[in-house]
Amino acid sequence: MHRHLGKLVAGAALALTGTAAMAAITLPAGAGAAGTADGRPAAAGASAAGRDPGQPPPGVVENAHAQGARGVGRDPLTDDELRRARDLALPRTPRAAVRDVTGRPGPEPLTTDLAEPDPSEAGAADPPRRAVVSFYDYRGDGYVRTTVNLTTSKVEATDVQHGVQPPPGHDEAVEAARLLIAAPLGAGLRQDYRDATGRDLTGPAPLTVTGFVYRGRAEGAAPGALAACGQHRCVRLFTQVTGGRWIDTRRFVIDLSARTVSRLG
Template structure:
C-alpha cells in the first residue's frame, strides 16, 4: 500500500497508514470561480474535508455506542494509497478501544460508502491524536499531585489563570516501557503518553517523569 507510516508497537507489530490532508482549492476570481464546475477528485489527491467527514461517519457507524460512552475514540482518518485500488478512493480510519486496548483500522471505500476491510490489533500504538493530547492534559490537571503546580506555573508565566487544558501548548508522544517495574509497566498494552507542556512564555514544564495512561485514566510517575 505505497508509503508507510511507522508506528510504535509491542513485539515489533507494525501497521500501514498513509498521510492524508484536507484539500484547499486555490483562489480564483469571484465570478469565474462561481461559474466553474469543481474539478473531479483524482485517486491520488489528498482527502477533502468532506471525504474525511464521510469516512469518519462510515467507520464509526459500528461503534456508536462505545464512542458515545467514551470507551472508543476515532483518532484520525488518512488516505489509503493502495496502488491496486484502481480509481477507487479509499480512506483508513483509526479508532482506539480503551476498554479492550485494541486499535481498530477500517478501510472505507468512499465511492461505495462502505467499510471494505477491518483489522484489529493489540499492542499497536499509532501516534496520538490532538484530542488524546488534550485528554491527557485534562488528566494531568485533575491529578492532586501535579494539577496545582501546572496551574501555578501557567499563572506565573502567563499573568492569568489557566482556564482549560486547551490553553496549554501540548505535544504528546507514545510511551512504551523498556524495563519499568512501577505502575507504568502496563504501558505499551495500555495507551500511554509522554506529555510535553509549553507555557505562555514558551518555556516547557519538566514532565520528564510523568506518563499519562489514557486506558486506566491515571498518572504514572517514572522511577529512577
C-alpha cells in the same frame, strides 16, 4: 513543536520550581520592526514597506480552487470524502460498545488517509477511491483500522490490534493534560504556571500540549504502576504556556486507559 522542543529547552536556562522545570523562550535581540527576524538591522535605503525599491514586487498568492465532492486519482481526500469515510468506518455495533478518551460512547478518532491503490487496478482509467480510517477504542484498548471504498460506499476491511500504540491525537493530549493538572503529581505544573502567569491553572485551555506514546517496559525499566503501558494507552507531554514558556512535564506518564498519573524516576 514535537520536532523542535529539544532544541528550545537545551538553548534556554531552566528555572526549577516545584516538581516541573520551566524554560523561558525569547525572540532574538533586535527582532521586530527595526530589524530582520535573525536580529540583523534592516538594509540601508530600504523602503518604508521594508522592500528595496529595485526589487520586483512580491508575488501574488492565487486563491485556492473550489473543492469538489470527490477527488481524482491520488488527489488528497476532499472534505466531503473525509466526512463520508469517517461515517462509513463507524463501528456497526452499538456506540456504547466502544469508548473515546473521555469514556463517552463512541470511538476516539485518530487519522483518515487516502489508501494505496489495489495492484489489480493498476492502469484503470478511474480506479476506486479508498480511505483508511483509524481510531482507538478505550473500552477494549484496541487500535482499529478500517478501509472504506468511497466509490461504492462500502467497508472493505477492518483490522483490530492490541498492544499497538500509534501517536496520540490532539484530543488525547488535551485529556492527558487535564488529568495531570487535576492530579496530586500536577502540583509542580500548577505552580510553574502560576509563577509564569500569576494565574491559577485549572484546566488545559491555556496550554499548548503535544503528546507522545509511552510503551512501558518496551522502553526500559518502568515503575509497577506503569507496567500495563503498551497494552494501555499511555502518553507523555510536551507542555507550553500558550505564547509563552515551556514547562517540562516529560517525566510524567498519563495512563489514559486507567486515567491515572505516574512519574518516571
